[in-house]
Amino acid sequence: MEESENILYNNLKEAFMLREDITFFNFGSFGACPKPIFEEYQRFQRELEYEPVQFIVNKGPEYMKESRVRLAEYLTCDSDDLVYVPNPTYAVNIVARSLDLKAGDEVLSTNIEYGACDRTWDFYCAEKGAKYIKQTISLPLTSKEAFLSDFWKGFSDKTRLVFLSQITSATGLILPVKEICEEAKRRGVLVFIDGAHVPGHIPLNLTELNADFYTGACHKWMLTPKGSSFLHVKSEHQKQLDPLVVSWGYKSDFPSQSQFLDYHQFNGTRDFSAYLTIPKAIAFMKWNNWLGEAEDCRILVQKWLPRLCELVGSKPLAPVTDEFIGQMGSIPVECDNPIDLKNILYNEFKIEIPVMVQNGQAYIRFSINVFNTEEDLVRLENALKDLKERKLIF
Template sequence: MENNQLAAQFLLRKDICFLNFGSFGACPKPVFERYQQYQLELEQEPVQFITATGVAYLKNARMALADFLYCNADDLVYVANPSYAVNIVAKNLHLNAGDEILTTNLEYGACDRTWKYYCKKMGAHYVRQPIGLPLTTKAQFVEDFFKGYTNKTKMVFISHLTSSTGLRLPVEDICKRAKELGLLTFVDGAHAPAQVPLNLSTLQADIYTGACHKWMMTPKGSSFLYVNKAQQHWMDPLVISWGYESSSPSHSQFLDYHQTQGTRDFSPFLCIPKAIQFMEDNDWHRVSANCRKMVMDNAPRFTQLMGATPLAPLHEDFIAQLYSIPINSKDPVALYRHLFDHYKIEVPVMVHDDKVFIRYSIQAFNTQADLDRLYVALEEILRERKDLLG
């Protein structure tokens, strides 16, 4: 199917030029319909669904996700979002005073905040190692990153794809080096599943979290936490419930603890097999490759328009379906609102430390016309609204 045919598969408003798939994803119709079927089934017989049939569906969905991620289904639990997963890990790590978490200065704000909170509480340090931009090579990145390593470093925490800068980071090399140094590794892969190839067996991160409701296109609130078997024993749940001292324990305490979390609607997780099928039915490898090409083909004219230095070479090592352009804006919030209200373009304007970026995401439903519309809008704003962009 071509992009205009795939666009018809999505529920997104037709009057909006939607260039922000990255923030919250968007569900295709067949996946959303499956979601509503599960919710209906739940409401028709809540007891059976929550205690029996739904539990079986959940196991099935976990197995499908494990196949997709190339890992063991017993090493995966569902969480609502990556923030939740980061909180589980940070709370359980039992940091001592002086311990260090080594990370980059490119991480997602909510995760930074979680780590800062727990580090402050325990007298530990969250080391945001400055990464020189533009990125040059993977080897240089690894070298820059490990300059922050000391004998106090306890864990490496790093994004697979960064949020405001939209960069794909060489987490394979980082995990390998961290292992040689005897460090625990935790990869924040919020944007990775279905945007970049992901094989948790070969990556060998100790801990990995990813969102399914972004690039896998499941309903909101479906994410996962993967923990290597060797680390599962210290991973308590945030919510203690029936899985603790379970009256019918399964073969895995990790699953019991994390999957039994009180009454909740777990329909979003159940849609994972349908979302995987949707991608298979629509030749998603090709769709994704086309999207990456559109991202890269357009990147130079946007950086030129903004007079900006690209954040990384235009190469699959660093760029996938997100592209961030550094901009000068005195009022990023007003710029975002103006793009939406005046031009009906949904595109994030993101502030990271003291820098501002505009980030476009390209997904199956986007066409060249969307990026042309953004380009023309930015040209006009540059010309006429120096208070917003200049």
Template structure:
């Protein structure tokens, strides 16, 4: 399937998880929308785009299991969390409970907010290796206190590539009267998702990762009970609109002046691509490759898996612990000398080589990585 993508064929691309990769046909659809925009900007922006956007939203809503009027497109999940964060009315001493596995940009977002408000960002320590869901739940809720008002949790962690028991946490948080915010950046198109069944207060995910759309296409879902609470991050024509729609939530967050929404409009083409190319089989094959090879990479590097090697914790990604004194140099060497695109990520004092696969990857890519790591171990001091 590599020929379906725009990726450089000389590079072993083992990093779908960072920014995704867009197939040629979906990118062509993206440029079609951009060309229509430039052919008649006024008609596109003021009239036609409204219908186009609704069609794309309905396609994503059906796929993700939510109402089309209950989410808005955003450029990325960090933007989405900033929308939520700036509308929370937390008082000094109130607490946001998260884990120490959250995405770095999200940690920074909450640190910014707590410095401004006096609230506290609590990162529960979830130790590695993971042995069970029960362990995650027990360690997570140790961070809870009478001051906890918000639960913030990644559905799948970035550095450690681990699936978290989000449903169980959301259910308990609701019983405790807490606001729930889920960062699902790695979930849509990767792990089965039904937002209505999960029932968080807020959920953000990307389309430009595992749903294969062009970059800058994500979404923010908001349960109806919280839609009127959210102030617009960008105040524009939708605020105190001269022609208000049925939803203040949509008015505030969709009408933001001149912008190119072409990436948002590719969802129907992206979902058609999945159907036309039996992408569910490609996903299943990628997940199998992760399960089949994770232990081999740990053995090669003299480390241990950070979780049970099962679908309960792993999808199309896995993070292999590596002992290195210079993660950045190791990453650059893998790319510059071996033409392997793969992240070397740190979380606390630990470092991981994160492998993420999609339908364009084959066993040859993994063999290429094994050979490169073997040679690096033998010829440099970058891997201990």
């Protein structure tokens, strides 16, 4: 897998295949894949179809290993501590199913986590007689210290694992997970960080963070095709993780040096081409000054978030600084029907933007990436004014 020389764009909007007639503010849900990375995806898919057996049995595993090495360099970790998974929810299921929870044990989280992960912990905790504690976080946040104070109020001598997002889904907030990891270690409990929105969005050094378990999506802010994510597990915990799907890697006839990889990397026949595009995505970001571009996007979010909140009569969910706000901003709104509101924004105004509800509060979450402009945000502002005049937002 070699880096292409033709991945430098003067206008990065041209790199994306998004519809011209849609104002796209929902990068946070599934991302969008630039043309060179998508072409790499299709190149691997064609190679798969030219000789399926050789690809899946021989070449594919070598490609996968090379891809993991490149991702590990990007995330600052050991490649043998990474396995690829289709999405972070899959990774959470691996850990939740395998964790040796007993009746009465507790998993401490927050009440602003991603719904699919909440459901996963509810399911496995109920199965094992444990409790999933969704500690209430006071919003808006006033400081990092206030968040930490709220969070640790949920800790008890029964807490066995801390689970929380580094960047939340509905609220779009960046949480102080480094401090959480440090304090959890001091208290002697494991930490699992859901970093679905992190890679390609804000800097991530897994060695420095030192979480026991970490999952992140590559198909969001890291620009790869859909269905490419990873699970990072510290070496001392790997053998306790059972395969979510039992396949040929379990008690393998040809074991590798890593049970972790044998158990979790191959789960039967599937197209894993999306995983193999990660080196191309890293090269694309490097060539196109992604850190600088991300900073410009973050500045745009921070400029417009207070303005849009004021328009609908609400306030930002935290101080509008790099500490809490990245390339996503969530606007608290009052409305009768969030689903209808989302559909109206799309059908009438051609704006693709999520309207989510958490703890009874609706949020319009806008994501900004390199193809978005001030004109896009003016379009959103005008749409919100119209909806407010029609009393669809109040």
